[in-house]
Amino acid sequence: xxxxxxxxxxxxxxxxxxxxxxxxxxxxxxxxxxxxxxxxxxxxxxxxxxxxxxxxxxxxxxxxxxxxxxxxxxxxxxxxxxxxxxxxxxxxxxxxxxxxxxxxxxxxxxxxxxxxxxxxxxxxxxxxxxxxxxxxxxxxxxxxxxxxxxxxxxxxxxxxxxxxxxxxxxxxxxxxxxxxxxxxxxxxxxxxxxxxxxxxxxxxxxxxxxxxxxxxxxxxxxxxxxxxxxxxxxxxxxxxxxxxxxxxxxxxxxxxxxxxxxxxxxxxxxxxxxxxxxxxxxxxxxxxxxxxxxxxxxxxxxxxxxxxxxxxxxxxxxxxxxxxxxxxxxxxxxxxxxxxxxxxxxxxxxxxxxxxxxxxxxxxxxxxxxxxxxxxxxxxxxxxxxxxxxxxxxxxxxxxxxxxxxxxxxxxxxxxxxxxxxxxxxxxxxxxxxxxxxxxxxxxxxxxxxxxxxxxxxxxxxxxxxxxxxxxxxxxxxxxxxxxxxxxxxxxxxxxxxxxxxxxxxxxxxxxxxxxxxxxxxxxxxxxxxxxxxxxxxxxxxxxxxxxxxxxxxxxxxxxxxxxxxxxxxxxxxxxxxxxxxxxxxxxxxxxxxxxxxxxxxxxxxxxxxxxxxxxxxxxxxxxxxxxxxxxxxxxxxxxxxxxxxxxxxxxxxxxxxxxxxxxxxxxxxxxxxxxxxxxxxxxxxxxxxxxxxxxxxxxxxxxxxxxxxxxxxxxxxxxxxxxxxxxxxx
Numbered sequence: 260x261x262x263x264x265x266x267x268x269x270x271x272x273x274x275x276x277x278x279x280x281x282x283x284x285x286x287x288x289x290x291x292x293x294x295x296x297x298x299x300x301x302x303x304x305x306x307x308x309x310x311x312x313x314x315x316x317x318x319x320x321x322x323x324x325x326x327x328x329x330x331x332x333x334x335x336x337x338x339x340x341x342x343x344x345x346x347x348x349x350x351x352x353x354x355x356x357x358x359x360x361x362x363x364x365x366x367x368x369x370x371x372x373x374x375x376x377x378x379x380x381x382x383x384x385x386x387x388x389x390x391x392x393x394x395x396x397x398x399x400x401x402x403x404x405x406x407x408x409x410x411x412x413x414x415x416x417x418x419x420x421x422x423x424x425x426x427x428x429x430x431x432x433x434x435x436x437x438x439x440x441x442x443x444x445x446x447x448x449x450x451x452x453x454x455x456x457x458x459x460x461x462x463x464x465x466x467x468x469x470x471x472x473x474x475x476x477x478x479x480x481x482x483x484x485x486x487x488x489x490x491x492x493x494x495x496x497x498x499x500x501x502x503x504x505x506x507x508x509x510x511x512x513x514x515x516x517x518x519x520x521x522x523x524x525x526x527x528x529x530x531x532x533x534x535x536x537x538x539x540x541x542x543x544x545x546x547x548x549x550x551x552x553x554x555x556x557x558x559x560x561x562x563x564x565x566x567x568x569x570x571x572x573x574x575x576x577x578x579x580x581x582x583x584x585x586x587x588x589x590x591x592x593x594x595x596x597x598x599x600x601x602x603x604x605x606x607x608x609x610x611x612x613x614x615x616x617x618x619x620x621x622x623x624x625x626x627x628x629x630x631x632x633x634x635x636x637x638x639x640x641x642x643x644x645x646x647x648x649x650x651x652x653x654x655x656x657x658x659x660x661x662x663x664x665x666x667x668x669x670x671x672x673x674x675x676x677x678x679x680x681x682x683x684x685x686x687x688x689x690x691x692x693x694x695x696x697x698x699x700x701x702x703x704x705x706x707x708x709x710x711x712x713x714x715x716x717x718x719x720x721x722x723x724x725x726x727x728x729x730x731x732x733x734x735x736x737x738x739x740x741x742x743x744x745x746x747x748x749x750x751x752x753x754x755x756x757x758x759x760x761x762x763x764x765x766x767x768x769x770x771x772x773x774x775x776x777x778x779x780x781x782x783x784x785x786x787x788x789x790x791x792x793x794x795x796x797x798x799x800x801x802x803x804x805x806x807x808x809x810x811x812x813x814x815x816x817x818x819x820x821x822x823x824x825x826x827x828x829x830x831x832x833x834x835x836x837x838x839x840x841x842x843x844x845x846x847x848x849x850x851x852x853x854x855x856x857x858x859x860x861x862x863x864x865x866x867x868x869x870x871x872x873x874x875x876x877x878x879x880x881x882x883x884x885x886x887x888x889x890x891x892x893x894x895x896x897x898x899x900x901x902x903x904x905x906x907x908x909x910x911x912x913x914x915x916x917x918x919x920x921x922x923x924x925x926x927x928x929x930x931x932x933x934x935x936x937x938x939x940x941x942x943x944x945x946x947x948x949x950x951x952x953x954x955x956x957x958x959x960x961x962x963x964x965x966x967x968x969x970x971x972x973x974x975x976x977x978x979x980x981x982x983x984x985x986x987x988x989x990x
Contacts, residue, residue: 263370267399270361271406275414278350286343295339302332348549355556358400365399373397527695531778533681534692535931540678543671558663566659579626580619582662584612586633589669594640594676606636630661637665641672693939700775700940714773715947721759722951726751752941752948757901760933761894764790767834775940779932786932788833789925790893795837795844795878796825797889797918802874803848806867811855818917821851826921838879845872889914893922900926901933 286292306328373395377385382394385401533539545551565582568575587610595603609632618624638649645668652664681688704710763769763776764787772780800822804812811817824847832840849868856863878886892912899909915922937944 263365263368263399264402267365267370267402268406268410271403271410272414274354274357275407275411278354278411279414279418281349281353282343285349289342292339292342295335295342299332299335299339302328302335306332352549352552352556359560361399361403368399369396370399371397371402527692527699528778530688530692531696531935533685534689535779535935537685537931539681541674541681543674562659562663565662569658573622576619576624576626579658579662580615580624583610583615583626583629583633586665586669587612589673590633590636590640593673594669626658627661630658630665633665634661637668637672641668642675645671645675689935693935696778696939697942700943711774711943713771714775714943716771717759717762717769717773718755718944718947719951721762722755722948725754725758752944753902753937755948756933756937756944757898760901760929760936761898763787764897764929765890765894767791775943776936779936782928782932786925786929788831789921790897791834791837792826792829792832793918793921793925794886794890794893795829795832795841796822796921797893797915798878798883798886799825799841799844799848799875800917801885801889801914802878803852803871806871806874807852807856808861810859810861811852814855814859817851817855821848822917824851841876841879842872845875848875896922897926897929900930 306325309325309328367390369389373385376394381401384404385397386394387398387400389396389398545554565578568578587606591603591606610629615624615629634649634652638646641649648664648668648671652661652668655661655664700710759773763772763783767787768784769787776783800818803821804818825844828843828847829840848871852867852871853863874885877883880886892915896909896912896915911919911922
């Protein structure tokens with residue numbers, strides 16, 4: 260027993276040291292962490308010094324200053340916690356695998372005697388997987404947790420990674436454990452829950468239970484809107500709006516409320532992504548590497564436990580029976596629809612729970628026979644593309660491998676059905692997305708009336724560019740008085756929004772980004788980089804062709820080959836990296852021109868090489884004549900497409916044919932995004948334009964169900980209807 264204790268202490272010390280090493284590698288050595296830590300130390304000392312100087316004062320102005328300092332300190336602490344998240348995930352993944360091994364080694368062994376009798380809720384951990392009723396017997400996991408909490412905290416102090424006492428007092432209450440220890444406990448609990456003993460309750464399958472699954476499904480009805488903060492007016496104090504900050508006394512947000520808000524935002528983001536991406540599909544495997552790793556780890560732990568149950572003599576089939584019932588419920592609830600009445604009756608007859616339970620009690624349950632029926636059932640229900648998976652499943656002989664393969668096949672079938680439902684209900688999803696986003700934005704404006712300040716400024720700038728000169732030429736006395744209920748001219752709205760959308764991608768980061776496009780801000784900024792890439796590549800081709808001469812320029816595949824190489828060079832370009840990319844482009848253009856001249860047997864002048872390099876480097880200047888010309892032509896083409904996406908094909912402006920494929924791909928993505936935004940906020944944009952034309956200030960009335968749409972493939976069709984069709988509940 261003493262040897263086990265010393266070994267566990269050594270394991271705790273080794274894992275703590277490894278954890279600190281990973282944290283140092285990912286966090287402590289980085290410049291950002293050092294800057295945040297120095298900033299926190301400085302702010303903490305400053306705040307404590309002010310508190311000592313002030314003492315117990317009743318001056319409200321001094322108290323407000325102290326509160327502002329505390330808020331700044333909390334913000335810095337929050338940034339540091341977010342920065343440490345990657346270390347937490349890395350440590351959790353590494354030690355989850357290690358704990359599984361250690362638990363297997365020490366399973367059923369008493370490693371120590373506790374000098375006290377643990378209270379009820381601790382006994383499940385201190386007496387875990389131990390035989391007997393002596394609750395003073397200590398299990399591996401309990402002793403390991405105690406050692407880890409002690410060793411890691413002291414190790415941090417020895418290595419100099421622990422926060423100062425003043426900082427610790429500001430970060431949390433004296434009862435809160437250190438963040439690193441909380442990370443350990445969270446992942447220890449995560450791992451041990453997957454290895455519950457036979458006497459404890461455990462899930463019947465790697466997927467969630469029916470109750471949990473029901474609570475995690477996306478609601479079929481539209482979720483309630485939540486307020487979102489609006490942008491501040493430039494020049495104003497950068498404080499949170501009163502409806503966010505709240506007053507005194509403080510209001511607390513429960514975990515359920517946070518989860519509800521998260522689910523609502525995820526639902527809106529998912530539906531929005533489906534609406535603007537015609538090729539949207541649910542992937543067969545999670546795209547997030549951490550999510551995929553955690554999923555595989557949990558499944559592996561579950562199937563290993565099932566394998567241990569079957570290896571016993573006699574084998575325990577209780578949890579195998581639960582797994583069979585879970586497969587049955589997945590087929591009935593997630594795969595079949597209400598129209599499959601006869602098939603449901605067949606399944607309920609063949610997989611009748613009381614009948615199978617009776618066979619289990621009598622020791623006559625043939626698990627393989629039941630699984631063969633389920634596999635045949637899946638072969639009848641799955642799409643043809645999954646036939647290979649079914650054939651591979653039929654060749655398996657190990658029962659656990661059959662369990663795992665069948666569960667994976669059902670998950671793939673659920674994804675196939677979801678993607679099919681999305682494709683069939685795309686129009687309804689687009690309508691629902693537009694209406695729901697607008698309603699949520701309107702509710703946020705009720706709480707924060709200044710929430711569309713930047714939208715008004717962005718739209719006003721576009722409107723002034725198009726119609727400002729015309730209005731200045733008209734005399735105010737000759738202007739026709741407009742009625743408040745007069746509708747806005749649709750062409751005026753389409754032209755104004757089209758100009759506004761193009762202005763967003765003409766610069767790397769648009770100052771005063773409109774609130775109505777915040778959900779797509781990242782996509783628009785990425786498209787702005789592609790816009791810059793198109794302009795720069797086309798300009799470089801122009802310069803090279805001009806200097807190389809007609810024979811080289813008109814040679815077969817010269818322009819296309821040069822353009823392809825330039826696109827590869829500038830794939831990740833932006834305004835910060837453009838200078839170095841232009842130097843590489845200059846060298847590539849000279850190389851391509853020289854090689855082509857040699858193939859054609861032409862003499863190449865070295866002065867042309869220097870001229871090409873200098874002219875391409877000059878493209879960094881926004882006022883460069885060639886770059887300005889190409890920029891204007893690309894922007895004009897994109898704006899014309901946004902104004903009439905359903906009209907006849909537009910002719911490319913001179914010089915743009917060399918980048919036709921890139922320009923069309925860019926315009927296609929940008930068009931879907933902009934048209935959906937115009938359809939969603941048509942009523943608001945109409946109201947703002949009427950305000951620009953001389954009406955009373957916009958009141959942002961409720962959503963109009965008859966908003967015209969300019970979606971590709973439609974022509975002046977109604978916008979989001981009053982009905983609220985969402986994604987099919989079966990998906």
